[in-house]
Amino acid sequence: MTPAAVPAVALTSALVSASATILLRRGLRHDGPYTAVWMNLAVGTVLVWLAVAFSGGFGPSSVRSIAFFALAGLIGTVGGRIFRFRGIDLVGAAITAAIINLSPLVSSALAIVVLGERVTLPILAGTLVIVTGTTLLSSGGRSGGVRPRQLVIPMVAAVCFGVVAVLRKIGLADMGPVAGFAINVSAAFVAFTVFLVVAGQSAVMACRRESLPYFVAAGVAENLSVLLLIVALTAGSVSVVAPLSSVSPIFVLALSFFFLRGIELLNARIVVGTVLIVAGVYLLTALR
DSSP states (O other), rough: OOOOGGGHHHHHHHHHHHHHHHHHHHHTSSSOOHHHHHHHHHHHHHHHHHHHTTSSSOOOHHHHHHHEEEEEEIIIIIIHHHHHHHHHHHHHHHHHHHHTHHHHHHHHHHHHHSSSOOOOHHHHHHHHHHHHHHHHHHHHHTTTTTGGGGHHHHHHHHHHHHHHHHHHHHHHHHHHHHHHHHHHHHHHHHHHHHHHHTTTGGGGGGGOOTTHHHHHHHHHHHHHHHHHHHHHHSOOOOOHHHHHHHTTTHHEEEEEEEEOTOOOOOOOOHHHHHHHHHHHHHHHHHHH
16 A cells, blocks of 8 residues: 555544444444444454455464554453443443544553653643543533543543554564454454353343344444554554544544434534544644
């Protein structure tokens, strides 16, 4: 892929991710988040190994890259998705999508604390805008029956996704994006399946007929979105890919208006809060 195609791929990833969020919100009316996660991982595992087969095989790799992608699968693909899907179920698609967009803030904080990066004016400004947007989301959600403490669920998902972005970038040093994502999803699927069996929750691996088409379609969209993001990172810098992929909550707002009527309550504070968070993420990632 040429660098000129990176913006289009990153924006497509954001749109596909938003579509997955809408599909999940509709499916979660009939089944729980654990069922959604398992179905999501099962669909992703099948699709990604088909992609590996049709793309010419696994390709070169290293134990180091495999380990980083497997760890990314446990933290982001299992942990992040569990909290993301639970957030969609608890506080809705629009609020969850906006709060998960805080993941670049987590990445920036880790870079400052762990890697010793400097605190710049764009980072401070972006943080202030994000905090303002999150406050508006909280108050807007409260008017719709969302309790502030419920926002912790999507915030944990944001932390997981913020950490996993660094792991995937390291893993791409010695492995291609398709093979790396195959390890990522497969490790997540095996780990989550074992967890459900050991915990005596095997029943959640079967979903109702009403939710099946939504969860399968969401699984295709969710995993395609992540794969497109990884592909974009192989040819483009994080400073280009991150701001473009972070517009997903705007797509969620637009799609919610058409596909979640009667299911999701939107108000001015939620809309403005979402826009502020996206703007804050842009300041953090594009201008830092």
